[in-house]
Amino acid sequence: MIRFESVSKSYPDGTIAVGDLSLEVPDGQTTVFVGPSGCGKTTSLRMINRMIEPTGGRITVDDRDTASMDAATLRRSMGYVIQHAGLFPHRTIKANITTVPLLLGWDRRRAERRALELMEQVGLPEHLAGRYPAQLSGGQQQRVGVARALAADPPIMLMDEPFSAVDPIVREQLQDAFLMLQADLGKTIVFVTHDIDEAIKLGDQVAVLRVRGELAQLASPADLLAEPTDEFVADFVGKDRGYRTLGFRSASYPIATEPTVPVGATADLARVTAAGRWVLVIDDERRPLGWVDPDKVDQAVSIGSLHRGGTVASVTGTLREALDAALSSPTGRGVIVDESGALLGTVRAHEVVDAIAADAQRAP
Amino acid sequence: MDWFTAHVDEVWKLFVEHLYLSAVPLVIGLAIALPLGWLAKRYRIIGPPLIMGTGLLYTLPSLAVFILLPGILHTQILDPVNVIVAMTIYTIALLVRTVADGLRAVPEDVLLSATAMGYRPFSRLVKVELPLAVPVISAGLRVAAVSNVSIVSVAAIIGVQQLGSLFTDGFNRAFFAPIITGIVACVVLSLVLDLLIMGVTHVLTPWSRTRRPG
């Protein structure tokens, strides 16, 4: 556990980057520091591995005061990832990843085996091992940055806006990879971002900071959305937080049986089954493929004639998924599947909303 | 051409001497400029005066230096050590700024991540900063090499034997063949040093030749 005890940082020019921060970062979880630009997120993060020395208070890791530890040794026990990865341009990908293990005196063969293992874990093809960073895309470089930070299997990871320099699609891929990796590894992570959506997606707990590193709120993403402590947090979290809260809630809603036809069904069968409405088409394993308007089917239902616009919600998923499935469906009937992806039935938007209301009433 | 074929051995000896007098100071000068350049980059207060001061050394007239050094070093006027020391001074004059520039060119986020990974300052310098400064330092070294070859020839006036001696010899006898031979030999020597530096740089910086595919 990392503990901030009344930590402050001021500069000779009078700037107070962090005023008085007290906070606990629990083991095995992701704690996100989020807040507007210049509020002291980076400063707070860098004080943990003493890249910046606090001017007041203290930071402990597992109850040991970091000020009493050798700075380089402390840093080797913490992975560190930054915005543009900061890879060494003069070293190959493999050599970048083996940096900390070699600093720690691992034998070279073991370090290289570890590097290849990590490349696979973060989703980098092995043939990139001998390339230089300049030969990789931004997203790939960022993955190398993560692999390099993980190389010596440090219990703690410090990440400063690691995904903010890549385009939105790549960012989402990196975030998903991050979540999968963290589910496996259970590191103690401090993650800095100015993007509240990223904070909510990745954090187990979110620390919202305002200027001078003042802790405005420390809460789980769901609580942050549901109960922002004040105007500042409410504004920062954003306007559609009511809707986004649904992303953390689940409740049961009625699932109606939906008539279906298989791919290749005749136009007649489709028309009879549909009874004047659109009909859902499924594959051999009852997985939903899309909707079809039977009046537009010539002879048989083909894949090409399907309307695939709607999203599909898992019955074990959140209310947000279910509502989105209903709202995005061309028929107004949201498709619900079980864990294997097989069709269970459909739900309408008002039924999901009713379930939300009923659930809210049950809560205090 | 006849003159050259008749004096090949002699020219070769002068060539080797010239190479020695220009290349050795290059190596010593680089070794001294590295820590000075690092100091200049590292400390904001002594940096500018250090770079300015060493840079000014280059404006010292070489003939004056060759004449004054024996008195300062208590050496004989014909001692090649004088030339070595003088050329080392000129090399330092050119390289301190280059080394500082090269170190400054290392991207901030690379330095940051090196420190964050637990490099101590000295190993960060040797393993990360210097390798990345090689292209810039090498460019400066090439300039210094050519400059050395050219300045060394002046030492012929005080009698130190090297290719410059061909110029004084030709001048005294109003005879062009040795002068032309000397010029060509100097150009060849510069080229040899230049290629040598480029070759070493090439081996040290495979990373700087990489381009993104596609």
Ligand SMILES: Nc1ncnc2c1ncn2[C@@H]1O[C@H](COP(=O)(O)OP(=O)(O)OP(=O)(O)O)[C@@H](O)[C@H]1O
């Ligand atoms: N060396 C310094 N001297 C003076 N002030 C500094 C120094 N470094 C940072 N600051 C100030 O400290 C404050 C906090 O900076 P910090 O980098 O921690 O912000 P941040 O929350 O990470 O912002 P961003 O989201 O823009 O990265 C800022 O107001 C900044 O100007």
Ligand SMILES: [Mg+2]
């Ligand atoms: Mg920052």
